[in-house]
Amino acid sequence: MPARSATVEESLVLPAGVSDFDRFRRWTWEPSFPERGRIDYLAGTIEVDLSPEDLYAHGMVKTAMTARLYSLLVDSGRGCLFSDSTRIVSPAARLSVEPDIVAVLWDSLRQERIREIPGAKQREDRFIELEGAPDLVVEIVSDSSERKDLKRLPSLYAAAGIPELWIADCRGAEVAFAVHVFGPKGYERQSTDVEGWRLSPLLGRRVRLVRWRNELNRWVYDLESRA
DSSP: OOOOOEEETTTEEEOTTTTSHHHHHHHHHSTTSOSSSEEEEETTEEEEEOOOOOIIIIIHHHHHHHHHHIIIIITTTSEEEEESSOEEEETTTTEEEOOSEEEEEHHHHHTTSEEEEEOTTOOTTOEEEEEEOOSEEEEEOOTTTHHIIIIIHHHHHHHTTOSEEEEEEOSSSSOEEEEEEEETTEEEEOOOOTTSOEEETTTTEEEEEEEEEOTTSOEEEEEEEEO
């Protein structure tokens, strides 16, 4: 039976054959690839999330973490930082995803632990994806991504050899924030002290995610760090 395309909701059509990793990867390079939503390839499974982003349990968290990581990594000259719609690809893990936040050290690019992949037009300094293992991936859990972020992605990020994985979940009464470090047995969760600090080997600092209510009773976040 010939391969057929599949429709996910009314606005998104998956082309025939994209269950194959290489075909999916080529599809992400094409102009027809959707600009809206998050579409990930997870070792043979395509996961599509077209849900709107929660403003205060997701969007604000991502903004605060990006701002602090930018000052720690980019302003210090150690590397670069990406947020939203930055695709990382690992052929070894059969993984193609767009995490909430991605950090890459300049040393990792120099040593080719990760490569910048140019677009079809091969323009200088114009790239469309990162192949290999970025130094840090951050995922912020939402209602629609809970199983993927907490169950499926960690093992695939480990298979890709990503040194650090941070997972934040701010939907509940308390902030859940974990730093996972890749080791011989996969990811190991860093211990947390009584004040909520845990060590990030990438940063060489302790970090914690905090929040409070402002005068409009809206959540405000900060990624605090200390030596």
